[in-house]
Amino acid sequence: MKRVISLILASLLLASAFASCADGGAGETLSAENNVEMSETENTSEETASLLITENGAAKAHIVIPSGVSDTEKTAAEELAYHVKLVSGADVAVENAVQEGSLPIIIATPDSLPELEEMFPEDLAWLRELGSVGDRERYGDDGFAIRQHDGKIYIFGANPKGAMNGAYDFIEENMGIIWVSADENVGLIHTEMPTIEVTQADYREKSPFAIRTWNLAGYGDANDTRTSVLMNRNKMTPSPFAHAMAGHNLKWMVKNSPLYDPEIDEYWNTDEYGKHLSPDSSPQVNFWSDLTAEAIAASVISIVENDNTDHVFLGIEDLPMERNAPEDKEPFEYAPGQFVNPGDEDYIPTVYYSFLNKIAKIVTEKYPDVTIGTFAYTFTETPPRCDIDPALLVEFAPIYEDITDSIDAREGGDNTSIYNNLENWKAKTNNVLMYNYYGCYMVSLSYCRPIWDRIASDLRYYAESGFTGLQPEGFNDDGREHYYSTRVMLPVNEETGITTNHEGWLLNGMVFWIYHKLSWNPEEDVDALIVEYCDKVYGAASEPMQEYYRLLKEGWDNGREHYIQYGELIYAMLDNFVYSTDGLAGQMKAALDEAWEAADDTVKERIRFIKDTFELNIEWE
Template sequence: METFRDGTTRKRRCLPSLSKHLKDYPRPVRTSCRHGGKGGPFFMMRYSLPCLLLVTAAVNPAAQVNLVRNGNPQAVIVVPATTQSDDLSSAIRDLQVYIQKMSGAQLPAVYELPANRPAIVLRLGAKGLSEVGYRLRTESNHLLIEGATEAGVVNGIYGLLEDHLGIHWYIPGELGEYVPRRKNITLGAIDEKREPAIPSVTGFGGYQADPPKGAEWRRRNRLAGFIPYMHYHNWEGLIPSSERQSHPEWFALIDGERKWQLCTTHPDVIRIATQRVLEYFERNPQAKTFSLSPNDYGKFCQCERCRALDRELGVDPFAPGGQFTDRLMVFFNQIAEQVAQRYPDKILCFYAYLTHTEPPLKVKPHPNLMPVICHTPWEFCHAHAITADCAPSKRYRQILLRWRELCPHVGIYDYYGHWQWFGQWPLVHTLKIDIPFYAKAGIEHLHSETHDDWWTQPLNIFAAVKLAWNPNTDTDALIRDFCKHLFAESAEPVYRYFTLYEDLMANMPLEAKNHEDWWVYPSAEAMDKGRKLLEEAFRKARSEAVKQRVRKLQLGHHIYTIQWQAATARRASNVMRAWEADVRLIQAVQELQSSGQRDIIDMWLALRESQERGAEAQAYVNLLANAGYTTTEERERALREAETRGTDFARQLGCITEWQVVGPFPCQPGELSRPDIPVEAVNPSQRFPAPQGEVTWQKVRTDHPFGVVNLREVLSAGNGVSEYAASWVKIPAEPVSLRNGSNDGAADWLDGRMVLSADVPRGLLLDEDRVSVAGVSGKWHLLLVKVIDYGGKHWNMAVRFTDRAGRPLSVPVRTEPPDENRR
């Protein structure tokens, strides 16, 4: 008999080594705790909030440390004589530089404490502190900055500069910092011990505009020394996909083909994966974690052995809403048990993500396993806090608490910056609830995916770091200080600008589902109000620095407005206006780049996103414009015609809509121009050998208004294959333009002569390949197009003819060889 977590017992035959994975592992010690919000009661580890100020009774209330008087240095900085890390050296330099910026006085750094002189003393090896925690305390005329490690001392230096001297680094670079000015700097009695509320905090952007400045910003905001947790998608690191050719059985059988995920029940996969983990810890004894996260893909193996395991567990991951978590837990447990025998303190992380977000129903996770729950913007709600009554937030809260009951180690992967949305993504109203919730629940690790949208989403990044150290941070005061410190005389309109969108998002209806609902939520009036508030801020600006900061906000709002226009047009099914906004976006991003303003938004992502959307949109707009639809209104009318006319509309654009298609044939990168069939002539009745059996030509007609042929629907195939499409066309004797768009690359032959080849992985872009060709008057010419599939969701093609000016050219087409070509 087997007892499951739900209390049921069953007599059944288990797969080998399965039963031991259903046992109860030792549970973490917990104490009952009732959450004060809407989440109800839950259990948590014994955990306090050590970030809170701890004042000891030994403090001398009369103690003072005079650092600077009348612009002259009074104190010295006593630094450790031992070898210093780069972070500590940089922090000491910042301590000198920023006190000098404040007062004009530079404090000298010395190795020995001078008699009868005020001093800031840096001490290593303090007891009772974590690797990143620190203590500030005054003794007589000395301020001691103590840490167990150099990282703790680094964080203590910035704790002094920020919390006691009022210096802030809101955004990387000089424009993003605030330094108050004073001629005298005196510290009163201090005794405080600080630890982060969440033991490990990582992420928060790399600042691609200037990576050293990104690292500098993180250090200055007390992110030095946090232990990195490895949890990225890593099955490629366990067994690389290059092994698929020699060992296809190691990889997941998905829809009849071996894909890049692993077959987690294969004994070799379990053995090799375990060995990879052990080898990693042997090479990296200082590492605390290793990632077992599957590749970034929601589908998993369908082989009979894996499906038998699902049946043994009584869990069907392929049912509607089904999850693969139980199956994965069996795989992870087998690895964790063997690793724990040699490395009992190592943690194996994995993403709770996509189709394995929910906790397991049957299998108990090994205590050394650590789920890292992905708070994805497309599946969960970011407009409302984790304690809210909206359905996605409720589900997220329940998932977190259930994982927390099962596992002593739990992490969170959140999205405080957006990888695709470069405008307002205002989350402070949720962060001030979510992060304290994480701390109370005993979350061990918080990783934020944040991108370099520093002048459109700065408050998310800054507030999240402060809350991770101190969940009691007053975020309303934080926003006001941000505006007052960086925007001075323009602070009030800037404050109203940021709170305009923060309040809008906070008041979204509970029915809002995901990030796309926020994209279209602000009204045109709200967008215009935001623009006017920044205009007011610019008018009020007096100093050049404030003008530069407001100008960055304005440029960011311009990008935001264009993205909003595209999103609202798509939501309203106004495709043409969405395309035209996409074209404006790529132009605006390129202008931003050429102006040197590379720190406002994540330029690398913005260029990629705008080019992907903008290039596709530009192709459609140009195609319609060249067809005589020169205004927006005319192009909108053309799209309405396209919906009803289909094939006729495509022919009007010069598209070929009828083909003979054969395949698939094996085809790897570099093999596109190698023919698998005769290219000089086509016999539609001919058959060809292929790995899946004989294949023959089949007629295909597309009713897509732009002539797109969906090859995935025509041929059952996966990646690493190609197909051939043939038609006979009559083209003029004078040169015309043959234009291809395909996913992925394509090669064209005209009467057996290759005229075009583009062997590249890519998405479909109309008219991307162009070549000038000429025919013989009155003759039928064989056009043969080969398209390779590198993998992915789409495999398609579109071919048309135009004149040399790009105007559509409708040519006669047939799918049977003419008499003179028939063989």
């Protein structure tokens, strides 16, 4: 796990890089004061097939946003216009008024267009049914509905992010576009479509996860704009913890607290004789100390006030637990008359989460709506005996997970202890953010782990459990040198002289895209997603690339008895998942060669790093 929670996705909004919204003209202006008269919603699916956005490269529709809408709704409109132009060549205007003789596509929320409440009450009620912490059925608040009514198409959410998600889904469903890389030259997958016919305009969706993101820390610029755009287009959410130093940060929180006194040593761990260590040599802070809790609470309050955020993260340091003598050899009273004893598996977790409860109590007395995130990681993965303050969001990070097996290993296996911990956490709280290692592993630039079925199994279990969301570790899609690039044998980018994060996305792109799709809907058909990805990304090379991925998965399944963590080297991965299956390497090489021959120049750029890495690392003869 990297030391800093990523700030990626901290800004929900994209920079406006397209045609600006018109001020409106002759027509029916949409605003809170002067809105279109609307009647009851109706099912118009029979009419949908005849609706055209463009015809032979000419615009047949216009996009309408009410005056005074949020920047997010403006961006959604601009993105729709941009993608229409991309596939058809037509300039579709963004207006504040409904025009005659052209199909209006209205993007709005009840705040920007209050009449939506009367038009679509059932949809909005459904979008607002989110469940509560403790429920097994929970949803994100950024769902959307798309409806056709009275010669108009409405794309709306209960909030602006929902409306934006609806716009992107409308693009995907009606233009066939998918977004698989931040580099639009290779990752904005589309085909020319001079005539765009609306075939999907009567449905609604919402995700079972309120948070759907990545932790991209340590692998490039955490504020990379292109990666942020890619995430928005795939209906991902920003990381909730966007403040500076979010991550393994408890020592930083103490030393930067308004209450910190450098002359006091109680904040820190001790040696075995009870002598306090220095701030630099102390692996953790003192979880037994009320003074330490008060100092950290003051830091949290300072961040809330100065960073204008209601989410603050507190994480144990990425180091082992150290002594706090003599307290750590004494029974700990976590509730009146209730004790946990040294040597009990949940002793340190109970001390730690009791410590966090004290911090949360201080903070929420002043700011009741603040959420405090923390790691359930290494020595805090086991749930405690104490209750969990409602303000705490538990980020469960199973660093020792066996990636070859599903996390809900009910039948036994290397992940059984992790599964048991999760089940026990559910008895405490399901306000849980899952931090798996889907994109963080030593050989992420030289071997694509075919873990799509594992991800699907995990996310279905998390949804059934009512967990709050997902934040696996990965890396940006940018031109910076990858964190692990110097540790494995890799093809070097001829232009940059290094192997970049972007090459990692070319190698793992299908896995990452499937994660994005499943984070919105864990019940998606994974096999169908693989076919869709290969057909759209690889075109004429789809069939041999599907065969390559099938062979990759066959080798993975044959080697699954091996316990595989994020730190395995390439030799172990190849021995277990390629060479252990007779003839597999040669078949994989043949599939890649066939794909290469079938590919055009654009598709070759999507295959090149996969093929070069294979040929550099794998003996196939």
